[in-house]
Amino acid sequence: MKLTRSEFLKTLGYASATIASGDALSAVTGNSATVIAEPSPAGQTSKPKSDIMLGVSLYSYQHAIYTGEMTLEDCLAELNSIGAQGLQIIDEITVPNFPNPSEAWVDHWYEMCDKYKLTPTNMNCFVDIWWGWRHKPMSLQEQVDTLTVRLKLAKRLGFTVVRPTSGAVSEPVGQIFEKIVPIAEDLNIKVTPELHSPIPLQTNGAFVGGILNVIQKTGTKHLGFTLDMGDLPLPFSKERLISVGELTPEIAAYVDNAKAKGTPVEEVQARVNTMNPKSGDRTYLSRVYNIRPVGAPMGAPPVAENDPKDIIPLLPYIYNIHGKFYRMNEDLVETTLNYEGAFKVLIEGGYKYSIDSEYEGQRSMQNQWCEPINEVEQVRRHHLMMRRLLGRA
Amino acid sequence: MFENYILLTRGFQNVRQDNKVVGFQILVKIAYYRGVFLPIIGDFQVAVDGEKFGVDKMKISVGRHTYTFDETAQAENVRWEFGKPLTITVMKPGGLKPGIHEVFFLQNIKPSYTGERGRISSVTKKMALVQ
Numbered sequence: 403m404k405l406t407r408s409e410f411l412k413t414l415g416y417a418s419a420t421i422a423s424g425d426a427l428s429a430v431t432g433n434s435a436t437v438i439a440e441p442s443p444a445g446q447t448s449k450p451k452s453d454i455m456l457g458v459s460l461y462s463y464q465h466a467i468y469t470g471e472m473t474l475e476d477c478l479a480e481l482n483s484i485g486a487q488g489l490q491i492i493d494e495i496t497v498p499n500f501p502n503p504s505e506a507w508v509d510h511w512y513e514m515c516d517k518y519k520l521t522p523t524n525m526n527c528f529v530d531i532w533w534g535w536r537h538k539p540m541s542l543q544e545q546v547d548t549l550t551v552r553l554k555l556a557k558r559l560g561f562t563v564v565r566p567t568s569g570a571v572s573e574p575v576g577q578i579f580e581k582i583v584p585i586a587e588d589l590n591i592k593v594t595p596e597l598h599s600p601i602p603l604q605t606n607g608a609f610v611g612g613i614l615n616v617i618q619k620t621g622t623k624h625l626g627f628t629l630d631m632g633d634l635p636l637p638f639s640k641e642r643l644i645s646v647g648e649l650t651p652e653i654a655a656y657v658d659n660a661k662a663k664g665t666p667v668e669e670v671q672a673r674v675n676t677m678n679p680k681s682g683d684r685t686y687l688s689r690v691y692n693i694r695p696v697g698a699p700m701g702a703p704p705v706a707e708n709d710p711k712d713i714i715p716l717l718p719y720i721y722n723i724h725g726k727f728y729r730m731n732e733d734l735v736e737t738t739l740n741y742e743g744a745f746k747v748l749i750e751g752g753y754k755y756s757i758d759s760e761y762e763g764q765r766s767m768q769n770q771w772c773e774p775i776n777e778v779e780q781v782r783r784h785h786l787m788m789r790r791l792l793g794r795a
Numbered sequence: 796m797f798e799n800y801i802l803l804t805r806g807f808q809n810v811r812q813d814n815k816v817v818g819f820q821i822l823v824k825i826a827y828y829r830g831v832f833l834p835i836i837g838d839f840q841v842a843v844d845g846e847k848f849g850v851d852k853m854k855i856s857v858g859r860h861t862y863t864f865d866e867t868a869q870a871e872n873v874r875w876e877f878g879k880p881l882t883i884t885v886m887k888p889g890g891l892k893p894g895i896h897e898v899f900f901l902q903n904i905k906p907s908y909t910g911e912r913g914r915i916s917s918v919t920k921k922m923a924l925v926q
Contacts, residue, residue: 464828468797468878494829495877534835534905534913536868567908765796765828 451793452749455756456785457481457488457523459724460496462761463777467495475514480778482518484785488756489520490722493527493555501555508558515560523756524594524628524722525561527552529568529578546581553582553591563592563722563755565628575612579625583616586624592721594628601633603712610716617719626719630760632726634708634740638689646737648682648729657687667691682729682737710743714751723748723757730783734790745791759784797826798918802900803880807922809890816890818852819843819924822880826916827904830877833857833870837903837913841885843896848885856882895923 458481466472472480474496481489497503503511515522529548531540540548549566556564564586569576579595586593601609610627617625636642643649653674660670667687674687713720727736748757761784764775789795806822821841825831833855841848850864857873861884867873875881898920905913 461828464877465797468824469800470878492829494831500830500874528829528906528908530832530835530907532905532907532911533871534837534868535911536837536905537834537871567906569907 452752453754454748454792455488455521455523455754456486456788456792457490457521457756457758458484458486458781458785459490459492459524459526459758459760461490461492461526462759462781464495465764465775466777478514478518478520480781481520484782486759486785487519487521488523488758489515490522490524490724490756490758490760491526493525493552497555497559501551503555503558511559521756522560522562523758524563524565524724525552525556525559526565526567527556529566531568542577542581545576545578546585549578549582549593550585553586553589553593556591557589561591563594563628565594565596565722567596575609575616579613580616580620583620583622583625587622590624592624592626594626594721596628596630596724597633597716598630598724599632599635603633603708603716605715614719626721627716628722628724629713629716629720630724630726631739631741631744632724632762634710634744636738636740640686643682643686643737646735647731647733648680648737649686650677650680650683653677653679653683654686657683657690661690667693710740710747713744713747717748717751717753720753721755723753723755724760725757725784725788726760726762727780727784728761728763730780730787734783734787736784736787741787741791745788749792757788759788796828796916797824798916800824801826801902801916802898802918802920802922804920804922806880806882807898807924809924809926810884815888817888818884818886819891820882820884821898821900822882823900823902824878824880825875825904826902827906827914828877830874830879831904831906833862833867833873833875835905836867836875837905838901839864839883839903840899840901840917841883842899843885843891845897848887852886854884854886856884891924893924893926895921898922 460467460477463472463477467477478489491497494500498507527549529540529545529552531545533539545568552566553564568578575595579593582593595613597603597610601607603610605611605614613625613627640649640654644651644654656677657670657674670687670691674683726739728738730736759781761777761780763780764777786795801824803822803824806820809816809819811817839850839853841853853864855862855864855867857875860873862870899917901915901917903913903915905911
């Protein structure tokens with residue numbers, strides 16, 4: 403019997419199968435190769451170095467979705483046109499009548515996943531335990547119940563991984579994760595709190611260590627991590643930023659000199675505005691003057707001393723990666739994060755799940771004119787870079 | 796984020812009740828990358844030509860339902876959807892005069908992970924009110 407992809411995904415979603423998302427993909431490609439198209443870039447002759455799946459988080463297109471420029475189907479068609487396989491969402495952007503979409507919408511969702519050859523990977527959800535501080539905060543049981551509702555929604559939509567965010571990233575890991583384990587196991591959903599900047603990746607850190615303790619204590623295969631690439635920043639360096647074309651040397655020199663002379667920031671901003679600045683120049687000015695940044699980000703502040711090798715001990719527990727990025731230049735280089743180092747570790751370590759592009763550069767371009775926002779182009783460049791890093795292009 | 800997009804020009808108008816102008820309304824979108832349930836809204840502030848209005852002067856409408864700001868704290872199942880406007884009606888007897896006004900709008904969104912201060916976004920925009 404040959405299942406359509408939507409039927410197969412539904413089977414995965416509703417049955418308590420024990421296969422993981424990476425294995426599930428192999429099963430699909432193995433059993434019905436005509437149904438799913440592997441990306442096959444021209445000129446590829448050797449076996450891919452890795453089983454890593456490449457996808458996109460619709461977070462990347464948030465500006466176009468917000469302004470009504472792209473519908474959900476527009477986004478999914480674009481994923482198909484760049485050969486993306488993994489599909490990641492923020493539930494509270496994408497799901498109508500959240501958290502209870504109609505059956506008709508869910509059917510439509512599966513039809514679109516089928517049509518555009520997409521596999522749901524990670525559903526990002528929020529458990530707002532403080533209710534905006536205007537309402538009685540959630541009890542532990544209410545937190546667990548809320549997360550359970552999200553996991554069931556993920557199941558309905560065919561996701562195999564859920565990334566919950568509740569309290570502050572720097573807070574010690576709450577009891578919610580211990581309580582959710584049996585429910586996640588029952589639903590066969592992997593719950594993966596996010597390793598997001600500025601969380602230290604070392605195993606003795608409060609966040610990482612806290613989750614690892616729960617995994618060890620319960621022996622579960624349904625709790626782990628979503629790794630956000632933003633947690634692996636490149637150091638802030640003027641020379642590097644000039645070399646990747648983010649920063650104009652003359653403007654950097656002017657800003658440094660002005661700061662040394664104590665020139666007021668307003669005066670410097672006005673002058674820089676006359677120097678045909680790039681968005682990176684504006685960000686550099688913000689950094690040097692320690693004001694709220696505008697323009698393209700240049701890497702997170704160096705708060706986390708994270709190195710790609712820190713991923714190695716965590717690899718058995720990483721079930722999805724947010725391919726966070728801020729800026730792809732025309733040389734297809736991400737100018738702020740350590741992609742090269744991270745991909746080397748992921749390939750050598752045998753990471754086999756999805757890396758889903760998560761563009762966030764639009765955020766700093768919505769307040770002030772820098773240059774036109776083009777999320778679609780940025781994601782395309784990001785996929786080209788990832789394909790190159792994987793030896794697939 | 797989204798500051799340039801959160802205050803809509805469309806829908807800016809005086810509001811009548813029983814043939815009397817009781818205030819004016821603005822349509823606003825969330826300055827956040829997801830929609831939220833209404834209790835997550837921490838604060839709204841509106842000022843027109845320098846005259847400030849706090850939440851005690853506001854009614855919040857989503858779909859066909861209207862709430863006082865205090866009531867939104869308990870509206871656990873009502874959503875301010877991503878990219879979709881809700882309506883703020885500011886109670887001001889007599890409303891605003893037709894003409895161009897400088898409208899300031901501030902929103903404070905409080906997801907649990909940001910700490911109690913939350914995310915504050917504001918915009919000032921000149922908009923013509925016709926009636």
